[in-house]
Amino acid sequence: MLLGFILKRIIQLLPLLFAVSIIIFTVIQLPPGDYLTTYIQALELSGIEVDAAMVQTLTREYGLDRPAHEQYFIWMRNILFEGDFGRSFQWNQPVTEVIGERLMMTIIISFVSLIVVWVIAIPIGIYSAIRQHSLFDYVFSFIGFIGMTVPGFLIALVSIYLIFVTTGVAFTGLFSTEFIGAPWSWAKFIDMLPRAGLAIFIIGMAGTAGLIRQMRALMLDELRKQYVVTARAKGVAENKLILKYPVRIAINPMISTIGWLLPSLISGEALVSIILNLPTMGPLMLRSLLAQDMFLAGSFLLIVSVLTVVGTLISDILLTVVDPRIRFGGVAS
Amino acid sequence: MSKKLTWILGAVALVALVLVIVLFAVPRAEPAVEEPVVEDPAVEEPVVEEPEVEEPEEPEVVEFRQSPFLDGRGLSPVAERLPRVPKIANELPEEHLEKEVGTYGGTLRLVTMNIDWDADLFVAMNEPLINSPGVRGEEFTPNILYSFDVSPDQKQFTFTLREGMRWSDGELVTTEDVRFAVEHMLKNTYITPTFPGWLRAGADPNKAPGVFEFLDDYTFSITFDEPYGGFLAVMSVQGWRGNDALLRPAHYLKQYHIDFTPLEDLEPMIAEEGFEPGEWHRLFMLRDINNWELGNRLAVGFPSLSPWIMVEAVEGVKTVFERNPYYFKVDAAGNQLPYIDRVESHLVEDMEMILMRILGGEVDFNREDATMVNMPLYRENEQRGGFRALLSEMHVTPTHVFLNLSNTDENWRQIVQDVRFRRALSLAMDREEIIDTLYFGHAVLPTVWADPTFDIEEANRLLDEMGMTVGNDGYRLGPDGERFTIPFEITEHAPDMVPLSELLVEMWKEIGIHVDVRTIDTTLWGTKNTANELFATIMWQHGPMWPNVHWDQNFWAPSWYLWHTTGGTQGEEPPAEVQEFYNLLSEIFVVPIDQHEQVWNQIQQSRRDNVWAIITAEEVKQPLIVNARLGNVTEQGWAIAVNFSAEQLFFRD
Numbered sequence: 002m003l004l005g006f007i008l009k010r011i012i013q014l015l016p017l018l019f020a021v022s023i024i025i026f027t028v029i030q031l032p033p034g035d036y037l038t039t040y041i042q043a044l045e046l047s048g049i050e051v052d053a054a055m056v057q058t059l060t061r062e063y064g065l066d067r068p069a070h071e072q073y074f075i076w077m078r079n080i081l082f083e084g085d086f087g088r089s090f091q092w093n094q095p096v097t098e099v100i101g102e103r104l105m106m107t108i109i110i111s112f113v114s115l116i117v118v119w120v121i122a123i124p125i126g127i128y129s130a131i132r133q134h135s136l137f138d139y140v141f142s143f144i145g146f147i148g149m150t151v152p153g154f155l156i157a158l159v160s161i162y163l164i165f166v167t168t169g170v171a172f173t174g175l176f177s178t179e180f181i182g183a184p185w186s187w188a189k190f191i192d193m194l195p196r197a198g199l200a201i202f203i204i205g206m207a208g209t210a211g212l213i214r215q216m217r218a219l220m221l222d223e224l225r226k227q228y229v230v231t232a233r234a235k236g237v238a239e240n241k242l243i244l245k246y247p248v249r250i251a252i253n254p255m256i257s258t259i260g261w262l263l264p265s266l267i268s269g270e271a272l273v274s275i276i277l278n279l280p281t282m283g284p285l286m287l288r289s290l291l292a293q294d295m296f297l298a299g300s301f302l303l304i305v306s307v308l309t310v311v312g313t314l315i316s317d318i319l320l321t322v323v324d325p326r327i328r329f330g331g332v333a334s
Numbered sequence: 335m336s337k338k339l340t341w342i343l344g345a346v347a348l349v350a351l352v353l354v355i356v357l358f359a360v361p362r363a364e365p366a367v368e369e370p371v372v373e374d375p376a377v378e379e380p381v382v383e384e385p386e387v388e389e390p391e392e393p394e395v396v397e398f399r400q401s402p403f404l405d406g407r408g409l410s411p412v413a414e415r416l417p418r419v420p421k422i423a424n425e426l427p428e429e430h431l432e433k434e435v436g437t438y439g440g441t442l443r444l445v446t447m448n449i450d451w452d453a454d455l456f457v458a459m460n461e462p463l464i465n466s467p468g469v470r471g472e473e474f475t476p477n478i479l480y481s482f483d484v485s486p487d488q489k490q491f492t493f494t495l496r497e498g499m500r501w502s503d504g505e506l507v508t509t510e511d512v513r514f515a516v517e518h519m520l521k522n523t524y525i526t527p528t529f530p531g532w533l534r535a536g537a538d539p540n541k542a543p544g545v546f547e548f549l550d551d552y553t554f555s556i557t558f559d560e561p562y563g564g565f566l567a568v569m570s571v572q573g574w575r576g577n578d579a580l581l582r583p584a585h586y587l588k589q590y591h592i593d594f595t596p597l598e599d600l601e602p603m604i605a606e607e608g609f610e611p612g613e614w615h616r617l618f619m620l621r622d623i624n625n626w627e628l629g630n631r632l633a634v635g636f637p638s639l640s641p642w643i644m645v646e647a648v649e650g651v652k653t654v655f656e657r658n659p660y661y662f663k664v665d666a667a668g669n670q671l672p673y674i675d676r677v678e679s680h681l682v683e684d685m686e687m688i689l690m691r692i693l694g695g696e697v698d699f700n701r702e703d704a705t706m707v708n709m710p711l712y713r714e715n716e717q718r719g720g721f722r723a724l725l726s727e728m729h730v731t732p733t734h735v736f737l738n739l740s741n742t743d744e745n746w747r748q749i750v751q752d753v754r755f756r757r758a759l760s761l762a763m764d765r766e767e768i769i770d771t772l773y774f775g776h777a778v779l780p781t782v783w784a785d786p787t788f789d790i791e792e793a794n795r796l797l798d799e800m801g802m803t804v805g806n807d808g809y810r811l812g813p814d815g816e817r818f819t820i821p822f823e824i825t826e827h828a829p830d831m832v833p834l835s836e837l838l839v840e841m842w843k844e845i846g847i848h849v850d851v852r853t854i855d856t857t858l859w860g861t862k863n864t865a866n867e868l869f870a871t872i873m874w875q876h877g878p879m880w881p882n883v884h885w886d887q888n889f890w891a892p893s894w895y896l897w898h899t900t901g902g903t904q905g906e907e908p909p910a911e912v913q914e915f916y917n918l919l920s921e922i923f924v925v926p927i928d929q930h931e932q933v934w935n936q937i938q939q940s941r942r943d944n945v946w947a948i949i950t951a952e953e954v955k956q957p958l959i960v961n962a963r964l965g966n967v968t969e970q971g972w973a974i975a976v977n978f979s980a981e982q983l984f985f986r987d
Contacts, residue, residue, distance in 0.1 A: 033861040042860050046827060047453045047702070048730075048876050049626055050573025052539075054528035061524075062619040064609075079608070088608055091449045092650070093620075093632050095608070102650050161690060169718060171694025173687060174651070178443065178680065178696045182648035275683040280651055284683040288449065 003318070010314050014307070021306045025299050026073050029290070035065050036090045036293045063090055076296060080303075087296030091289065096300045099285070104267070106175070107281040110200060111266040118205045118212060126216025127248060130224060142217075145210030157203050157276040164199075172196050174278040200277050204270045216251055223247035249323070256323050260316030264308040340483060398668045401438040403675040404659050412670050417480075417499035420664045423671055424475060425979030427467040431968040435665055436673040436984025443698045444679045445688050450630040450653070452679040453702040456574070458980030459628050459640035459655075463493070463577050464570045469729065469975045474566045474927070478507075478577050478639060478662070480552070488561035488926050489535075495552040500660040501637035505585050508551045514584035516546050518593055519622075524615040530579065532568050535560035537923045540901040564923035564930070576625025583637035590618045629653060629679060641672040641981040652680045663981060673984035695719035698961040699983070701973045706773055707829045709957055720962050725776060726973035728956035730874050732777060733830050735759075735838070735948040736886060737820070737870045740893035740906055745814045746869060751909075754796045756945035760784060761793035762845045768837055769951050772830045776955035783941055784949035793845045802846075810846040821850045822870045825859040831872045834950065866893040866905075887916070890947050915940050963987065 037059055041051045051059075060066045067075075079085040086096040129138040161172045174181075175196055180189045223229065224247055232242050271283030278284075282301070289298040321327050398420075400412040409415065426433070446452035465477040476482055480496040499507040520526050520533070531539035535558040544556040558565075569575060588594040590603070592614045600614045609616045623636040631647035639662065642655035655677040663671045680696075682688055688703045693715040704712075704723070712723035737750045749755050765786050769777045779786035802810040805817055812818035820842070824831050835851040842849050854862075862868050875886045887895040891912065896905030898916045908916065918940065922933045941947075958973040966982045976983075 032855075032857060034857045038857050038860060042856065043448060043451060044626060047456065048574050050575075052531055054526060054530055057527040058525060058619065061527075062616055064616065075610075085608060093450070093630060099650070158686065165690065165694065171690050171696065173691045173694060173696060174682070178691075181652055181680070182654075276686065278682050278684065278687045280649065288683075 007314065007318075010310075014310050017310065018303070018307065022077060022299075022303055023073070025302045025306075026069075026076070026295075029293060029295055029298055030069055032293060034293070036295065037063060037065060039292050040090075072295070076299065080300070086300035089289070089297040090294045091292055091297065096297050099297060100282070100301060100304075103280055103282050103285055106279070107269040107283075108266050110197065110204070110279065110281060111269050113197075114201045114205045114208075114270075115262065115266070117201055118208045121205070122209045122212035123216055126213045126251075127220055127243065129213065129217045130220030131243065133221065138217075141213065145213045147210075148206035149210035152272075153203055153207050153270070154272040154276045156206065157199075157273050160199060160203065161277070172199060172277065175200070175280060196277075200273065200279055203277070204273050212255075215254065219251035219254070220247055223250050253320075253324055256319050257316050259319060260312030260314065261309060263312035263315070264305045267308060268305055337483065337486070340481070396668070398664060398670060400659075400670045401657060401673075401675055403438065403657060407659075409659050414498075415500065415504075415660050416664065416670060417496035417662050419480060419496060420662055420670075421477060421496070422666055423663045423979065423982050424467050425465065425469075425982065426966075426968065426971070426975055427470075427473075430468060430971040430975070431966065433666070433982065434965055434984075435667045435669065436965055436982070437986070438669070438673055438675065438984070440674050440985035441676040441678055441698075442674050442980075442983070443696060444677065445682060445691050445697045445700060445703070446679055447682060447685065447688065447703070449681060451626075452629050452653075454699060454977055455629050455655075455677065455679050456626055457701075457974060457977040458677070459638075459642060460574055460576050460625055460978070461639050461641075462570050462575055463580065464566055466567075466570045468971050469571055469978055470972075471567055471571065474570055477570075478581070482566065484563075484566070484926075488563040488565075488924070489559070490555060490557045491565055492549075492553065492555040495554075496662060497552055499639075499662050501583050501586075501639065502643045502658045502660050503583075503586070503637045504660060505583065505637065507581070507639070509548045509554045510551075511581050511584045512546075512554050513548050514587065515578075515580050515582040518591055519582060520579070522593075522615075525619065532572070532575075533579070534558070535562045535924075536920055537562070537564065537568055538920060539899060561924050561926075563926040566927060567930075568923065574626075577639060578624040581639075582622070586637050587618070587622055590614070590621045592618075642677050650681070652678050654678050661981070665982070672981035674980075692721065692959050693719050695721055695961075697721070697959060698964065699977075699980070700959040701956070701977045704957040704959050705829050706776065706955070706957060709774065712957060712959065716962075722960055722962050724958040724960065724967070724969040724973075725955045726958045726969055726976065727971060728954050729972045729974045730876050731783075731949075732773065732951050732954040733828060733834050733872050733874050734886065734950060735834075735870070735872055736889040737948075738866070738868050738890065738892065739912075739946075740866060740891040740908075741869055742866070742893075743869070745812050745816075745818075748813050749800075749802070749818060752800055753944055754800050756948065758793040758796040758800075758845060759842065759847070760945050760948050761787055761789045761796070762842055762847075763838070763948065763950070764788055764841055765951060767841075768834065771837065772833055773951065773954050777951040778953045780949045780952045782938055782952060784945065785942055790844055797845060797847075804846050808843075808846060809848040817848055819848045819850050820870045821852070822872060823852050823854050823859065823862065823868055824872045825854055825856045827856070828874055834872055863889065863892060866896075868892075886947050887919070911944065912946075915944070915946070961985070 037056065041056060041059070044051055064072070076087055079087060088094070089096050089099050092099045125141050129141060132138055165171050172195075175193055176189065177192050180192055183189060226247075229242065229247060232246065233239075267282060268286065269281040269283040271287055273279075274281045274283040275287065286298065286301060288294075289301070398412045398416060400415075404412075444452055444454050446454070461478055463476075463478045464474050464482060466472065466474055478496070478499070480494045482494070483492040485491070495507055495509065495512075501507060520529060528539075529543045531537055533556075534543050535541040542559050544558045544562075546554060546556055548554045556565075590600065592600065597612070597614060600617060601611060604611060604613055604617045607617055607620060620632065621636075623630065623633045623638070627633060628636075628638060628640055628644065631644070631653060633644040634646065636644075638658070641658055641661050641663070643658045645654050645656045647653045657672060657675050661671060665671060680691070682691065685703070688697075688700070689708055689711065691697050692700060692704070693711060695718070698721075709723065712721075716722060737756065739747070739751055741747065741750075765779055765788065769775060769779070797810060802812070802818065805811050807817070809817045822835050822838075824835060826832065832851075832853065835849075839849045839851065859868075859871070863871070871889060873886070873889055875889070891908065893906040894908035894912055895916070897907055898905075898913070915937070918933060918937050922930055922937070925933060941949075956973055958967075958969075958976060960967050960976075963986045965984045965986050966979075967976055
């Protein structure tokens with residue numbers, strides 16, 4: 002049953018992928034000009050004369066003299082038959098190398114942020130619901146709302162500046178200048194901690210608020226229900242009662258969207274990463290889109306699409322496991 | 335007369351050099367016995383007889399020294415790695431800097447926002463064949479070349495390379511490298527589809543290409559069929575030209591060129607790079623690193639002539655360069671340059687991060703991204719960050735205002751093509767206020783490029799004379815009876831563009847002209863400009879560097895200038911007075927160098943009279959961020975000249 006379900010979904014993946022790839026390719030090509038236009042403009046702004054002959058040479062060098070559909074076919078052919086995602090124009094390296102360099106760091110930061118968010122938000126959400134209208138509830142809701150409404154990049158910018166002005170330490174990236182490229186050592190790790198900590202805190206902050214409110218709302222719904230009163234009357238311990246029943250229901254929406262964590266782990270958070278100068282995928286992607294770096298941007302988006310579909314599949318399966326009310330084939334028969 | 339003297343002295347020097355080769359051929363064959371010693375035994379004599387009349391310094395150099403960084407690497411003695419007559423660095427003129435003999439060592443940290451493109455690094459590493467001290471275009475001295483000579487009719491140029499000069503991998507630089515560049519690259523249509531315009535007579539893309547002749551291992555000549563007096567200027571710094579058009583490492587590139595390596599041998603490499611079979615030229619161009627690609631990660635291992643060569647790219651966030659052991663320049667005391675051993679270029683994601691790094695003292699040199707707007711912050715943190723924010727001159731003009739005179743809209747053309755309109759706009763511009771607001775007073779009223787008079791009454795009178803009646807809302811009407819608007823489309827290439835546009839809205843309201851401002855995407859702006867679709871824009875350009883005559887013709891009349899550059903095949907024919915102006919621009923390349931000033935003055939007069947573009951200010955200053963410990967830095971002259979002479983920078987301690 003389960004196997005059949007999975008197989009059906011995977012087969013659905015292929016036409017979806019095809020359609021997505023066409024859309025991605027077209028949209029990236031839509032802005033006027035191409036990668037070279039931006040590249041040449043950058044050169045000309047620095048005073049270098051790029052005459053028409055050089056533009057032609059460069060166009061040939063980058064293979065941009067081919068018509069769009071031919072570029073598309075070559076790209077898809079290379080991916081499907083050789084696992085070759087093409088070459089990034091900006092980095093002059095294969096796309097897999099460019100992404101690979103940053104992937105580990107991105108996943109680590111995203112994952113730790115996620116864990117931090119869960120660890121903070123879920124208990125707070127549950128506690129806020131249980132002790133509704135208490136001081137604790139109000140204080141955390143307030144902080145949560147600030148985190149939600151003030152943009153993450155603004156908090157990032159202000160924090161770097163405040164830290165610099167008060168301590169004289171400039172948070173100019175994940176590592177201090179002297180540690181970039183140096184082999185891993187205890188000193189390097191210690192140097193990285195406060196910077197990574199700041200990054201994770203800021204990235205997590207926006208998500209925390211949303212999750213707290215969500216948990217709180219769902220918990221409140223559940224706590225009013227009959228079965229809670231019954232369980233309490235029957236003498237079930239308070240803690241066990243809360244955790245085993247209402248929380249399990251409240252977690253439900255989280256599980257159904259957990260699959261989308263997969264692509265978000267890879268893409269990371271862009272704006273805050275740019276401000277904090279983190280070596281993650283977010284800034285990389287933004288640059289590649291602005292520069293119309295076709296293969297890098299396109300391949301990455303393609304990977305993210307695949308992961309989204311896979312993630313949704315995982316969500317669906319998890320949901321059936323966690324929630325006995327859900328079975329394959331629609332409404333419980 | 336000086337040319338004749340050059341010839342004679344050149345001949346004498348050549349003979350002397352030949353003698354030196356013969357006399358020292360024997361001891362050169364055996365490697366010197368005592369090698370761990372830093373100081374090298376005297377091997378040179380004729381350095382005293384400097385034949386170039388243009389050389390400002392003529393010291394007696396008897397021994398050459400190298401940086402301790404290069405000791406113990408098994409390299410040949412420094413005197414053998416330098417050319418027979420090394421160049422004595424003269425990038426900064428005497429009147430701007432009293433050069434010190436520096437000390438070796440240190441790492442110069444730079445910062446950039448672009449992948450594999452660091453403008454400061456590029457300028458520092460650029461080595462043209464001929465250079466101009468201070469990058470002023472006033473004087474030309476041989477750089478990579480040993481000497482140059484111009485025939486009296488300005489048609490034939492003879493160049494001599496430095497004997498004994500070597501690429502960064504140790505191979506000799508000879509005219510074979512020039513021949514390869516010209517015959518197998520410039521003339522190969524796969525690699526160079528159109529022969530470059532600057533190598534044609536008068537830098538005119540419609541004239542015939544120059545004819546090259548290779549006289550011996552170190553001498554070659556170029557002959558044009560028409561006078562091309564400005565050739566030296568074009569060769570030196572126009573467009574940041576390097577040496578890469580005429581000088582390529584033939585020994586390295588031949589292995590990727592189809593004329594020397596059969597296609598079958600190239601196919602595996604082509605496939606490895608992911609190109610289609612047969613696309614050898616793409617492999618070749620990938621392997622060939624031209625002068626602006628020297629900071630690209632692909633440049634590792636490529637033979638170059640720059641002071642530093644690329645060693646590695648780290649984690650996609652920084653690129654590292656080390657000194658070139660075969661660099662051809664020395665200082666007046668015989669120390670091989672550069673003084674600084676390593677250069678690092680750090681990539682950051684955001685403009686604010688560059689500022690942060692500067693304030694935190696993590697950047698040793700920055701010109702490209704330092705802006706006047708941040709000056710207060712720089713000053714506040716100079717002590718703490720250990721740097722100095724100098725106020726040097728900017729080599730580009732501050733933002734100017736351009737109305738597209740060749741735009742096809744009839745209503746628009748009728749108004750803007752009338753010089754009275756442009757003059758009125760210029761008269762209504764309160765330049766003092768602009769200078770104080772945008773540049774904190776660090777600029778002057780234009781005198782060379784424009785007339786700085788501020789007279790609102792006269793401006794109103796001119797517009798009334800033109801027949802632009804004032805409507806009910808206080809704004810003037812165009813010929814079609816509707817309110818006339820100047821629609822600016824700008825892109826944020828510099829921080830003063832948006833503020834300037836806001837000032838203009840207010841200033842031109844005083845004379846009843848309505849101004850509209852829109853900020854658009856950079857690429858879109860570029861495309862619209864090329865397609866002649868912009869109406870008005872604000873932009874800076876490389877004006878003051880006069881040999882670089884690509885100023886702003888593309889902005890105030892793209893279609894007319896296109897006509898001029900394509901010989902009438904594309905674009906729209908310009909009116910007579912504009913064509914006259916373009917002819918002046920071409921003429922400056924044709925006449926001999928000593929007549930340039932006359933033509934230059936004529937060009938400026940035309941600009942003042944016709945107000946082709948509306949100039950805001952001149953001599954704007956820009957901050958130059960340098961580590962407080964850096965020596966051979968000057969606040970005088972252009973910031974970019976200091977950047978260009980990076981080989982003379984050194985760390986004091």
